[in-house]
Amino acid sequence: MSAAPRVVVLAGGVGGSKFTVGVREALRRRWPDGQGGSAAELTVIVNTGDDIWMSGLRLQPDVDSQIYALAGVNDTERGWGRAGESERVSAEMKALGAGWPWFTLGDLDLGAHIARTGWLRDGVPLSEVVARLAARWPLGARLLPMTEAEVDTQVLTDDGRMHFQEWWTRHRASIPARGFVSPGIEDAVPAPGVLEALAAADAILFAPSNPVVSIHPILAVPGIADAVRAARGGVAGVSPIIAGSPVRGMADACLDAVGIRTAADAVGRHYGSRRDGGLLDAWLIAEEDAVLAPGLVASGVPASVHPLWMRDLDTGAALASAALDAALATDGR
Template sequence: MPETRVVVLAGGVGGAKFTLGVREALARRGDPPATVVVNTGDDLWLSGIRLQPDVDSILYALAGVNDTERGWGRQGDSERVNRELQEWGAGWPWFTLGDLDLGTHLARTGWLRDGLTPTQVVARLSERWPLGVRLVPMTDAEVDTRVVLHDHSSLHFQEWWTRHRATLAPARFENPGIETARPAPGVLEAIAAADVVLLAPSNPVVSIGPILAVPGIREALRETSARVVGVSPVIGGRVVRGMADVCLAAIGVDTAADAVAAHYGARSAQGVLDAWLLAEEDSGLAAGVAAAGIRPVVAPLWMRDAAASAAIVDAALAAI
């Protein structure tokens, strides 16, 4: 059987869980490691160091050192430095940085200051553990996410998400500088050479959305000979994790599996999808997905462990 070359677009905890399944499924099939294009739209500078929350979530999960209870950061971490920063009135008191996590951020920042690009930094971070995939950022440009409220004020996505728990109604989301950003080296080449591109069940607005907004990436998905398969982040009318429903409402998309598929759109209609995985709970929505020109595939979508995530990937690969 010929090898299947896979590219994944991912971000956040959902993307991390899905990537674990991708690694397991491809290893079992004997396929080459996937290239995982990671969202960097929620990166930020804090206390003089560069944070990449989605990169680190996926990095730590693949390395097996992530805190699975909190859903972010390093397992068994301490917070002495974070408490000291708060004593100095530095940083954000509601944004906890563990000591081991800070070690990652300091290493990243030092390499950036030395002149390495974010792509080179992610590659260097990936050398520490046998990850089983190739991680690349969506772009080397600094592109943060701003949440614009209805009173026209704005705040960084991390403040809106972590401090306010998405309780402030957003008018829209912005990624300053994304119009002039370019895909990171290797991203377009990986998409062009792929057999399958998988959209992880990550937040469609603030995780997958920024990746697709980098000039050239959406076009590459439309032009590649690969099949593009997405996995619904909505099961039974509810988001699997986080406050993605608030994000979807802000852009006028219902919290429903078929609505998210329509948001991405069919490649035959200038969208990006060829097929869409819906949960068994949403099988009644399959006809609507098909009517949008996207092939619906019904499968169990709860990512309870790596094996369940791998089964989802198997279903996605079977969809081609």
């Protein structure tokens, strides 16, 4: 393809934001606009299943991770939040016995939460709220929430339900999960622009995000999975599993809960091939998992082997470029 493409990324979590930065850089290098950006169009459909109300504030961890990473203000050492943070407000809340002591909010981060909550209380639609937050910096990408409905992910355990953030952040996924639900998601609708972006895309990329709690909630919004299957552009996914272990986080606990092995081939088969009613035209697995490629291909999942570790901007851009090539090569199926 000689013309600059329209690219859509489905993403959630810190790993997803790292991949999005790589995609933006790959587009800048391959289709430069002469002004330091790219002539290509990049849209990110972000998981909002991680969203939560806390102390009267609406938090959107995955949306904020995308914004901070693309803006270059994320804390790369901690892996979440803003760089150069202070935590005076959280310390005062803890002294007052308010909030959750295991969920620390930085002062800069709180500024975003307060602004978001104020706009939502004033009746501003969530898509516009996300756009206003993203306008704080020149991101080089358009961010869309998967839906404007509140469909927070809950974890099913032997003792009942808890919000995903409590299970993930407080308990570090140590409590056995029996499943995950997003109450109300069956009645949700895609946020404005989501279906249109998927229909117009030349390439759709699944970030190496948690398949269960980052990518699945996006696809569970009625209409989104069907739009991916019907898209004229190619669809490529990147495995979040390397050599039997998650690239980041505790995705293995999530996969175990829904009966999927923590393996690159198992996740690829979970997504499935579009020609067989699934979602993928291409599935990128790591060099460490090269032995799995023939079995995936034989089962109908079009797998290829690439370096998947995103150690810096160059390796992230190289992975993104490989995913783009795989999707663009199957443009139009």
